[in-house]
Structures are given as C-alpha cells and as structure tokens.
Amino acid sequence: MRTDPSGALTTFTRLGFAARGLLYLTIGFLILRTGRTEDTSGALSVLAEGGGRTLLYVMIAGFLAYGLWRLSDAAFNIERHEEGKKGLAERGGAAASGIVHLFLAWQAIRLVQHAGSGGSSGGSGTQEGAQTALQLPGGQLMLVVAGLVLLIVGAVQLKKAWKAEFLKHLEPSVAHQPWARYTGQGGYAARGLVFLISGAFLTAAGFKEQAGEAGGMEEALTWLTSPWDSIVAVGLILFGLYSLIEARFRVINDVPVDGLASKARSKLPI
Template sequence: MRTDPSAAMTIFTRLGFAARGLLYLVIGLLVLRSGRTEDATGALGVVAEGGGRILLLLIILGFLAYGLWRLADAAFNVERHGSDGRGKRERVGAAVSGVVHLFLAWQALRLFRGTGAGGGGADSGAEQGAATALQLPLGTFMLEIAGLVLLGVGVAQLIKAWKADFLRHLEPRVAGQPWARWTGQGGYAARGLVFLITGSFLVSAGLEQKSREAGGMEEALDWLTSPWDSIVAVGLFLFGLYCLIEARYRMLNDVPVGKLAAKARDKLPV
C-alpha cells in the first residue's frame, strides 16, 4: 500500500506545530521556575538534554515538514490567501517562518549529531548578526530597517491578539471555545511584546552602531523587570499551548507534493 506524500507531509507538519509548542512551553517554564531565559535555539538544547534522541528526531522531522509547508504556502498559496495586501503580507510571513523553522531543524540536527550547543553564549546570535551587518556597506541602514520590520511584526501580533482572527484557521467546533481564544490571545500578545523589544534593540544597534545593543528573545526576557518577565513568560507558555491546539485542530490544506514534483521533473533537461 503506497502512502500519499501530501497526506504524510500534513501529518509531519502537525508534528511541527507540536514541536513549536514544546519549545515555547520550555521557554516559558524556564523563566517561571528558575528565572532562566532562553531563545528557541536554547530551548532546543534543553529538550535535547532532557528528552533524548528520539524526541529530538521527531522535532527535526516536524520542523523540516513545517518549514517546507510554510515555504510551499509562500510560493504556491497553499493556504489560499487573498490577492490583496493582507494576503501578500501573509505569504511573506510564511516564507520567513519557513526559513526560521528550517534553521531550527538544522540546529536540532546538529544537537542530534552532537555538534551543536544548547543555550546562548557570551554573544547572542542577534549580536553576532548585527556585528556582521555593521561591517557591510549600508549596514547601519539595514539594521534600522530590520528593527522597524520587527516593530511592525510586533504591532501585527498585538492586533492579531486583539482581533483573535487566528481562530479562523481552527476547526469551527474548537474556534468557538473560550479556552482556544484566550490561550491564543495571551500567546500572541506575549509574542508581540517580545518582537517590539527585539525590534527596538536592532534599531538602537543601528543608530548607535553598536552590535552589543542587538538582542533576541533571550535578551528581551532578560531586559524585562519583575513582574513583566513572569507575565510575558506566562504568555509564551500560553502560546506553546495554542501551538499544541493547532497541531490537533488547525485546518490544513495538503501540499500537492506529487504535482509539484512532476512539474519539477518536466522542467529538467532531457
């Protein structure tokens, strides 16, 4: 019996939603239980230490499928976004999300092979990236633009939390449940605040031309004072729970893997 590749990819994409949720649960719990701050890469290291190789392998498969699904959505409009400005922004966001999760899959693979490091070092990834950008022509301008983009994403996440339009992706019987709404709203609001903080870090790094001003989620959580650090941590934990809800109840359109592969073969030189 042959397995439908489109159906298989959908199953692994749901696994990717679950893996994404697991990382946010870990990030939130670390802050609440011990005050320890990590970004997604650091959370992967924590999961690798406590969950073992089988769990890490499932995360790799999940993020790989999730990343490819997001990229397919951006390229082929799998989720049937509108042709207006909002639809175009959603497809751009899907492309960025796809790249990010393929990077996380690669990071998880490095941990699986024993060549990756969990947790942050003296210099964060954002700080290293800012240092590289500042060495390029127009690097200061690039940092400022990147920071403004993150600020825009943060505002968009807060608007999404307020309107709760994320519920349209869930099965109707779940989308109407108050627990689904409040879980998603708390999660998106927390993510919005984190994006606003990291965006302001990048803008500051560009204006002052100092890479040490840049920072990601870990630095954003470190920057928050009590009780805001705990409040945002609870929100990130809620976002993790909402990702688990999506893993089970999100309505997903299958990626036509077979058709796309056939088109790619047709374009190959004979």
C-alpha cells in the same frame, strides 16, 4: 501500497506545531521556575539535555515538515490567502516562518551531531550577527531595517491577539470555544510584545552602530522587570499551549506534492 506524500507532509507538519509548542512551554517555565531566560535556540538545547537524541529527531522531522509547508504556502498559496497586498504580506510572513523553522531544524541537527561535547558557546548570537552586519557595506541600514521589520511583526502579532484572527485556521468546532480564543490571545500578545522589544533593540543598534545594543528574544525577556517578566512568561506558555491546539485542530491544506512534481517533470527537456 502507495503512500500519499502530501498526507505524510501534513502529518509531520502537525508534529512541527507540537515541537514549536514544546519550545515555548520550555521558555515560559524556565522563567517562572528558575528566572532563566532563553530564546528558541536555547530552549532547544535545554530539551536536548533532558530528552536526548530521540526527542531531537522527532523535533527535526517536525521543523523540517513545518518549514517546507510554510515555504510551499508562500510559493503556491496553498492556504488560499486573498489577493492584493494583504495576501502578499501573509505569504511573505509564511516564507519567513518557514526559513526560521528550517533554521531550528538545522540547529537541532547540529545538537545531535555534537551531543555529549559540552554546553553551548557563550555570548549573544543576535549581537554577534549585528557585529557581522555592521562590518558590511550598508550594515547599519540593514540593522535598522531588520529592527523595523521586527517592530511590524510585533504589531501584527498584537493585532492578531486583539482580533483573534488566528481562530479562522482552526476547525470550526474548536474555533468557537472560549478556551481556544483566550489561550491564543494571551499567547500572541506575549509573543508580540517580545518582538516589539527585540525590534527596538535591533533598531537602536543600527542607529547607534553598536552591536551591543542588539538583542533577540533572550535579551528582551531579560530586560523585562518583575512582574512583567512573569506575565510574559505565562503568555509564552499560553502560546505553547495554543501551538499544541493547532497541532491537533488546525485546518491544514495539503501541499499538492504529486501535482507539483508532475508540473516540474513536464517542463524538463525530453
């Protein structure tokens, strides 16, 4: 029987939403239960320690499919974004999200390859990246721009939370449920705040030319004091729960795999 590659990608994309949800649930619960702050990479390591290779293989499949689906959206507008600047910005965001999730898949693959070899290396990956950037021509400007991009992303997340724009992607029967709305609003608000703090850190690192000023999610969560750290932790748990809602109820337009393959073959020289 012939399988439908588009349908298979959609199924695994839902698995990607679930994997993302599991990461954010882990980050939030670590803060509330132990006071430990981690970013998505750190949460992946924690899950690898508890769930082993089987869980990692499942998450790798999910992240790969999700990443490819988001990149396909950026390239072919399968989510039917509107024309103009807003649509282009949304497709740009889809591309960035796709790259991030492919990176998470790569990190999970590395964890599988190095299973049992000991803990992760210390130090902040964000600060190491900032240090590398500052050594390049125009590195200071690169950091400032990266920080400003994160600030914009954070503002967009807060806008989504305020207007509940995320609900348009859910099945109508679920989108009208208050529990879906409030779960998503709390999650996007917390995520937006973390992006704003991270963007401020990165922008400051660029202006001061000091890599030690840079910080990602882990540093942003560490910077928060009580009770804000707990409030944001609850918000990240809500984002994890909303990701699980999306895994089941998000309307996902199939990637026309066969059609794209046919177009590619038609352009090949005979």
